[in-house]
Amino acid sequence: MPAPVQRRLILEHIDEPGYTNDLACYQRHGGYAVLRQAVTRKPEELIDEVKKSGLRGRGGAGFPCGVKWSLVDRKSGKPIYLIVNADESEPGTFKDRYIIHQDPHQLIEGIMISCFANNVKQAYIYIRGEMPHGARILEKAIAEARAANLVGPNILGTGYGCEIFVHRGAGAYICGEETGLIESLEGKRANPRIKPPYFPAVLGLYQCPTIVNNVETLCHVKHITAMGGAEYAKIGTPGNTGTRIYCVSGHVQRPGYYEFECGRITLGQLLNEVCGGPLPGRTFKAVIPGGSSAKILRFGERFKGKRKVGADMVDYDWGVEDVPMDFDSLGMIGTMGGSGGVIVMDDSVSMVEALANINAFYSHESCGQCTPCREGSLWMKRITTRMVHGQARTEDAALLKGVADQIPGRTICAFGEACSWPTQSFLAKFGDEFKGYATAKSEVPERTHTLI
Amino acid sequence: MNLKPETLARIDEVITHYPVKRSATLPLLHLIHEDIGHIPEEAITWIAGKLSLQPINVYEVVTFYPMFRRHPIGRRHIKVCRTLSCALMGGYKTCAAFEKEFNTKLGATSPDGEVTVDFVECLASCGTAPVVMIDDELHEKVDGAKAKQLSDQIRAEAAKRT
Numbered sequence: 001m002p003a004p005v006q007r008r009l010i011l012e013h014i015d016e017p018g019y020t021n022d023l024a025c026y027q028r029h030g031g032y033a034v035l036r037q038a039v040t041r042k043p044e045e046l047i048d049e050v051k052k053s054g055l056r057g058r059g060g061a062g063f064p065c066g067v068k069w070s071l072v073d074r075k076s077g078k079p080i081y082l083i084v085n086a087d088e089s090e091p092g093t094f095k096d097r098y099i100i101h102q103d104p105h106q107l108i109e110g111i112m113i114s115c116f117a118n119n120v121k122q123a124y125i126y127i128r129g130e131m132p133h134g135a136r137i138l139e140k141a142i143a144e145a146r147a148a149n150l151v152g153p154n155i156l157g158t159g160y161g162c163e164i165f166v167h168r169g170a171g172a173y174i175c176g177e178e179t180g181l182i183e184s185l186e187g188k189r190a191n192p193r194i195k196p197p198y199f200p201a202v203l204g205l206y207q208c209p210t211i212v213n214n215v216e217t218l219c220h221v222k223h224i225t226a227m228g229g230a231e232y233a234k235i236g237t238p239g240n241t242g243t244r245i246y247c248v249s250g251h252v253q254r255p256g257y258y259e260f261e262c263g264r265i266t267l268g269q270l271l272n273e274v275c276g277g278p279l280p281g282r283t284f285k286a287v288i289p290g291g292s293s294a295k296i297l298r299f300g301e302r303f304k305g306k307r308k309v310g311a312d313m314v315d316y317d318w319g320v321e322d323v324p325m326d327f328d329s330l331g332m333i334g335t336m337g338g339s340g341g342v343i344v345m346d347d348s349v350s351m352v353e354a355l356a357n358i359n360a361f362y363s364h365e366s367c368g369q370c371t372p373c374r375e376g377s378l379w380m381k382r383i384t385t386r387m388v389h390g391q392a393r394t395e396d397a398a399l400l401k402g403v404a405d406q407i408p409g410r411t412i413c414a415f416g417e418a419c420s421w422p423t424q425s426f427l428a429k430f431g432d433e434f435k436g437y438a439t440a441k442s443e444v445p446e447r448t449h450t451l452i
Numbered sequence: 453m454n455l456k457p458e459t460l461a462r463i464d465e466v467i468t469h470y471p472v473k474r475s476a477t478l479p480l481l482h483l484i485h486e487d488i489g490h491i492p493e494e495a496i497t498w499i500a501g502k503l504s505l506q507p508i509n510v511y512e513v514v515t516f517y518p519m520f521r522r523h524p525i526g527r528r529h530i531k532v533c534r535t536l537s538c539a540l541m542g543g544y545k546t547c548a549a550f551e552k553e554f555n556t557k558l559g560a561t562s563p564d565g566e567v568t569v570d571f572v573e574c575l576a577s578c579g580t581a582p583v584v585m586i587d588d589e590l591h592e593k594v595d596g597a598k599a600k601q602l603s604d605q606i607r608a609e610a611a612k613r614t
């Protein structure tokens with residue numbers, strides 16, 4: 001089956017010749033018309049449209065946006081904050097970067113609609129420190145919008161006021177985790193908070209109700225407001241509505257960002273047709289479908305079970321290529337859609353070396369609060385690095401599994417899962433390669449790629 | 453510590469962005485870092501005074517975030533992405549190319565004081581791997597040839613300065 005055509009909602013103007021990131025260009029393309037219309041409606045109506053749309057968060061967890069918004073404590077009398085998560089730090093993910101650099105007003109319009117809907121008077125954009133130009137572009141765009149009364153004390157003459165400030169991170173991955181982000185915004189170390197409270201919507205920034213949403217999620221809000229929640233819900237598949245941006249990197253002919261209706265494209269169509277297949281003379285070996293924390297898939301494995309299609313339960317029997325790229329299907333086969341970052345590895349890659357690379361990332365980024373995460377991520381890194389650079393032993397596979405299995409469920413934040421899933425899944429799918437690594441390494445001459 | 457007048461003005465402005473002054477810790481660190489290139493001891497006590505905090509509150513933040521340096525480095529900072537997608541496309545080789553070009557080692561400053569080469573984690577540009585940031589600029593698809601070209605450019609700019 002040929003791949004469907006891209007459906008560019010969020011990326012509509014990205015890479016369009018002549019499209020610039022200033023207010024005038026955005027308004028020539030109909031920009032801020034949706035905000036103008038939104039401020040004439042009741043805020044509850046706007047929240048309702050988002051609920052009806054079925055929009056799920058694009059930052060990683062896929063949590064329904066409308067549900068999150070309905071958890072906000074509106075009775076406390078405290079101010080409500082909105083934080084835009086522009087930390088984009090999950091390895092393999094690079095979509096928010098292009099929205100921020102090339103179409104910042106789309107994000108600002110989405111933010112202002114979301115703020116109006118939730119009675120937010122102050123929003124912060126938390127952008128990773130490694131995007132200094134992105135931060136400047138956003139600051140300039142906000143200033144332009146403020147001068148046009150689209151942001152500020154009296155938006156479009158309605159008497160409703162809301163400010164946006166840009167806040168830069170400084171190179172720590174854990175600032176992407178929403179409670180770590182809030183601590184960081186409060187001027188502290190980004191140590192994620194102990195739950196309960198389960199949602200920042202109840203107690204977040206400065207102990208006030210706080211909404212944290214990803215950049216892409218807030219852009220979708222603009223389109224939902226424009227077309228109506230019911231209409232938006234027709235895009236994509238039931239339970240996985242709207243479009244999704246897939247960021248493909250690694251060993252394919254045409255890496256890049258592609259936007260499709262969620263669940264209407266399979267992993268095989270995405271990699272083989274859209275991205276042009278493997279590099280010359282190579283075959284696909286493995287793929288991580290939702291950012292480096294997602295469990296790895298091995299080409300050749302099959303997934304069988306029953307799934308809901310409409311009202312019926314039907315059997316499925318999928319190869320890796322057949323899996324529809326949506327939250328639920330990827331969850332069903334034991335991995336996740338996560339942040340949309342698809343990392344592809346071909347047959348030139350040693351799985352032990354790839355895991356050693358990933359483990360180095362997680363041990364560098366653990367915030368260090370929880371012993372299982374701090375020590376476990378370090379041990380996993382030490383073992384895999386020793387395997388690559390020193391003496392690999394047959395029993396290392398079991399040792400690694402023993403460490404990884406003791407982390408998830410025993411930590412303050414989901415980084416515990418994020419750092420153990422790669423090791424667990426690499427071992428489950430490529431256990432033989434780990435056991436045989438010592439011999440294989442001595443037989444293989446110089447490798448084409450060094451990963452660690 | 454001698455901060456430029458515009459840095460001081462921006463510091464006073466940015467503090468007004470937050471209902472709680474402590475939130476300005478990261479912004480102030482960034483502004484000082486940009487102005488003088490690193491975070492000296494006196495910057496920590498200065499920020500603490502400015503935001504009515506204890507120096508330890510600022511110190512613990514400085515040590516948590518990888519972007520802040522405690523000591524001066526080379527005039528240019530070459531940051532090579534080390535994470536998986538870049539490594540798959542040859543990021544480690546790119547790093548080795550820069551080390552060779554400037555006769556230095558990872559984490560160290562070149563003998564002429566011109567560059568410091570470091571590894572950093574994923575820069576959110578994995579689709580154009582391998583990527584390198586030189587100071588504030590992102591460079592994409594940096595293979596051996598491009599590393600050479602960027603190195604030549606850095607040397608040419610250095611020569612112009614003297």
Ligand SMILES: Cc1cc2nc3c(=O)[nH]c(=O)nc-3n(C[C@H](O)[C@H](O)[C@H](O)COP(=O)(O)O)c2cc1C
Nearest residue numbers: 057058059085087088089176177178213214217414
């Ligand atoms: C370790 C870790 C890192 C995360 N990094 C990011 C990130 O870089 N960007 C992001 O939007 N969400 C990230 N998240 C998810 C956020 O915690 C949060 O769920 C998200 O920002 C909510 O927005 P959404 O509902 O719009 O997806 C991360 C989560 C964890 C556990």
Ligand code: SF4
Nearest residue numbers: 367369370373411413
């Ligand atoms: S799980 Fe890891 S990153 Fe999360 S709070 Fe614990 S130590 Fe920090």
Ligand code: FES
Nearest residue numbers: 533538575577578
């Ligand atoms: S892995 Fe290098 S930019 Fe993401």
